[in-house]
Amino acid sequence: MDSLTISTCQAPNMDFLTRDLASYISERLSISVKTELDIPWQALECEVAETRKAVVAKTESRSLLGTLTDFTHLLQWLLPDQSGLDLVQAAVELSHTPVQPLGRLGFPDKVTRELLA
Numbered sequence: 001m002d003s004l005t006i007s008t009c010q011a012p013n014m015d016f017l018t019r020d021l022a023s024y025i026s027e028r029l030s031i032s033v034k035t036e037l038d039i040p041w042q043a044l045e046c047e048v049a050e051t052r053k054a055v056v057a058k059t060e061s062r063s064l065l066g067t068l069t070d071f072t073h074l075l076q077w078l079l080p081d082q083s084g085l086d087l088v089q090a091a092v093e094l095s096h097t098p099v100q101p102l103g104r105l106g107f108p109d110k111v112t113r114e115l116l117a
Helices: 012-029 041-051 062-081 087-094 108-116
Strands: 003-007 032-036
Touching (some): 003 087, 012 032, 041 108, 062 087
């Protein structure tokens, strides 16, 4: 693992703890550690609650299906190169990939920040 990204669902007045933890991990493991602190904790809490309501159904969106297929192919290239990659890290990596259903320049990480801000 070359780098790590840490996020938090805590209130902004606790961001210093996340930064301190990132610094500590970086020093101890000699890897780059980034923090994702620009999403309000209330929005993250709401999103986490919504993810508990999973629905599996057939999609009408061919663009969405194409994006999922693209993500599958990308993961086939990512996983062998980064053997220690976990699901959260894989999701972060995929979030930097532009996807058609989100519009002309739709990067999931950027769109998520805009929607949750």
